Amino acid sequence: MPLRNWIMLIVLGFIWGGAFxxxxxxxxxxxxxxxVFFRxxxxxxxxxxxxxxxxxxxHLxxxxxxxFLTMGFLNNAVPFSLLFLGQTQIGAGLASIxxxxxxxxxxxxxxxxxxxxxxxxxxxxxVVLGVAGVAIMLSGSLSGLATDPLWAQLCCxxxxxSYACAATFARRFKSLPPQVAATGQLMGSSLIMLPVALATSSGWSLGDASATAWLNVVALGVVATAFAYLIYFRLLSEAGATNASLVTLIVPASALFFGWLILGEKLGPLQLGGFAVLLIGLVVLDGRVLRRIGARPV
Structure with a gap:
């Protein structure tokens, strides 16, 4: 993969890590x-x-x-809502993992x-390693060794x-330009989330949030969603889906780094151990490392 694509991949990983x-x-x-609605x-x-x-x-x-409504529901409305609910109780790093x-x-x-x-x-x-990694991460909350609420982790x-269901459903958009599919799903999720936001915002007003909070909202919408989609689709077209999928390995690492550097977040031993097992599982699932090892002359 050319250096240009590696730079795009790393930038995208840091942007999506920063989203948490x-x-x-x-x-x-x-x-x-x-x-979610504002994002x-x-x-x-x-x-x-x-x-x-x-x-x-x-093309719209x-x-x-x-x-578009279905894709917006599966790829935006549901996962964003569950992640934000979870992040009311757990850190950015754990949510990203x-x-x-x-x-x-x-x-x-x-x-x-x-x-x-x-x-x-x-x-x-x-898959087995990934499930094992999740089990290790959740075991602390299940056993009482960790204080992170189990329900918040299950939300993530x-x-x-939901993202997995969206990836399967997205195959029907192959005939559309990727930017059009992204815009269409965001239109769908905006329509879905507007009544939900209105129904759940009782007692809250725009003035209740600080300038810092609103800056982060703008960063979520402009940088971590719109700009990130443009990078991702360019990466898909130039490097292919397999190479673009490597961003999965970068996002949690960057979120952990930002969470530690800016918010002072720390993970417990079980969470770190589970993360390590999950990363190994993702590498095995990708398969390229194993193929290269198998292709080496003995």
Whole structure:
């Protein structure tokens, strides 16, 4: 992969890792569902402006409305809501680690629902290691050794499962330009989250959040969603889906670093151990390292 693509991959990993930090700061002052609405609505407006500049608005057709709503529900509304709910109680680093299980759940969902994922030995091993890593991370809360609420961690795992369902559903958008699909799903999720935000914002007003919180909201919408989607789709087109998937390994590491540096977050031994097992599982699931080792002459 060329140096340009490696730079894009690392930048994307740090942006999406930073998203967990932005959310952690903002959700302390803004109700979770309201925060989700602002994130998707801001990103939608930015991408609509970009589509207009590029002459791609004509591809947003009403015939795709139901598919956009479904994709917005699975890829934005549900996972963002669950992650922000979880982050009201757990740190940015732990949330990002639990969300890094998305490739594991993607293999499981694709195998069960579409049977399009070939369950090769390395994929089975990667899934088993991923599940084992999650079990280790959750064991502290289950045994009382950790104070992080179990429900908040399960919310993050639920978000990963929703992302996995979205990845399977997204195959039907192959005929659309990627930026159009991203904009369409953000339009769908904005429509879904508007009534939810209004219904859950009772007693809260825009003036209740500080300037710092609003800056993090803008960062979530513009940088971590709209700008990140543009980088991701460029990376997909230039480096392919397999190379783009490496961002999964960078996001939790960058979120852990930002959480430690800026918020002073720390993980317990079980959480770090589970993260290590999960990372090994993701590498095994990817399969490239194993193929290179197997290809070396003896």
């Amino acid at each position: 930090l932005f959310a952690k700061v903002a959700v302390a002052e803004i109700p979770p569902f309201v925060l 998707v609505a801001i990103a939608c407006l930015v991408l609509l402006a970009i589509l207009r500049l590029r002459g791609l608005l004509r 057709k009403t015939q795709h409305a139901l598919a 639990l969300n890094a299980t998305t490739p594991v759940f993607t293999v499981i969902v694709a195998s069960l629902l579409t049977r399009q994922e070939s369950l090769q030995a390395h994929r089975v091993a990667g 795992l639920g978000a990963a499962t």
